Amino acid sequence: MPVGPFGLDPLIWGPLRLVIAVALALFLVLNGALLQIYLERKIQAIIQDRLGPYHVGPFGLLQTFADAIKLIAKEDVRARATDPWFFLAAPALVFCPMLASWVVLPFAQDIVGADLNIGLLYLTTLGSMTVLGIVIAGWASNNKYALVGGLRSAGQLISYEIPQILALVSVALVVGSLSMVDITRSQPGPLVNVLVLPLSFVIYFIAALAETNRTPFDLPEAESELVAGWLTEYSGMRWGTMLALSEYGNVTVVSSIVTTLWFGGWQGPGVDAVPILGVLWFTLKVYGVIVVMMWIRATLPRLRIDQLMTFCWLGLIPLALLNILVVAVLALAFPDTKIPIAIASWVLLLAFIAGIPFVQRRRLASLRARASASAVRAAS
């Protein structure tokens, strides 16, 4: 009889491993959401010169736990005119793809749910399924704000999926694999991918902000104009599942992708000697990315919907296509070294950043000319 890990039959170890992985992922999602809400409140408070939560527990640490208990204890309210089946199914449809994404995240050496050789493709696939849940939530709510929020969200998610996937492709071109573990292994030491492919990192990070509905792309919920978008009719734990768990879970997944693809994943000093140290490095890097996202949220205002779409279709997508072209050509021309790719990528990134003020000035000038022309016509 073959013996698997811990002296267990592999046939039993297989399902048991799955159960452990799902339980761990759930544990991480639930507690990660609580921790990230706390972080979000504290970081915004620090940036806005406030105190943030500090009453419940030491430094207000238990505030989010109290909020979660309140949400679970709340009455489950559903308006009569909502569509019962789809209204109830939507939170699950938003939550499940997010939870399933955790399967391929490599937390440390050998600590990964499943090392799929199509890991990146799997992640993008699950990311695209979230749209469906959001549209269903908006439609089943039978509420105009929710519907508009859902449609906005669908438009935004579908649009920003394109630069996101294109940015991932350039990493796959350089590394030559779609497996998250292989991608992590390909960047040992300090030479992480962000030094080689900074442009695709920036594109992915911006698109990921939009994919996870973070400010400045949080139009789908836009409390001040759409009350709460597609979440309007939801309350209690359904709202908690959709907003808190799924959104923060997605933020964690996206940050883990950024960490794995561009910052070397669990690689770090001392990992070769003590493999479990990888968990620490991975977590630190992931939370570093999350903190940057929160910093952006506290800093930038929300975009208008047309600005959002224009930025994606006229800015990010052509840039991502150009990036892929350059990276693919250079990867074919110089298969042994990454230096030409790195140089080209840095040049493109600097050109992109330096070009923004010029584009913006021309846009403003044309808008002003248009406004003054119509004002003259109205006066005459």
Added chain:
Amino acid sequence: MRFDFVEPVVFALLAFGVIGAGAAVVLLNRVTASALLMALSFLCMAGMFVLLGAETIAAFQVLIYVGAITVLIIFGVQFTKQGGDRSYALFFQKQYPLAAALVAAVAIPVVLFAFSFNAPTPQPGGGDIRPLATSVFTDFAFAFEVASVLLLAAMVGAIVLTQRDEPPDGMRRRR
């Protein structure tokens, strides 16, 4: 303990999902519900691909059909005018014999055809992305390029169709 029974059970669940959701798509009254159940049918179909060891195809199935096409259809349904809940079930109500005859005319040859050959043994899962990419860019390069030209033409066509004529200055809408 043997786990051989798991795969047939999963297959039965997926088959039930594909057929049940497909039938509901045709029979339900509400268009939006039909569109959403179509997504369920696609998802179950992706599960079938996973059972066959073709994870890449399954991933593309979900990415394209569930993530893109269903959302496109839902957009179309929500942006077009609906005359209330139209009863699509009426299509069948007085014509069961005809419907049955048509279904039989399609289904019986398909079933006979399906039983006429032996299925190849499924390959073990994983590792199919490289062969797929290689065959797409070597054996099927021409078909691939033709398909991409077709998509490009469709994209250009969509842009041309949806482009508004520039109104005279001053009437221009705020962008």
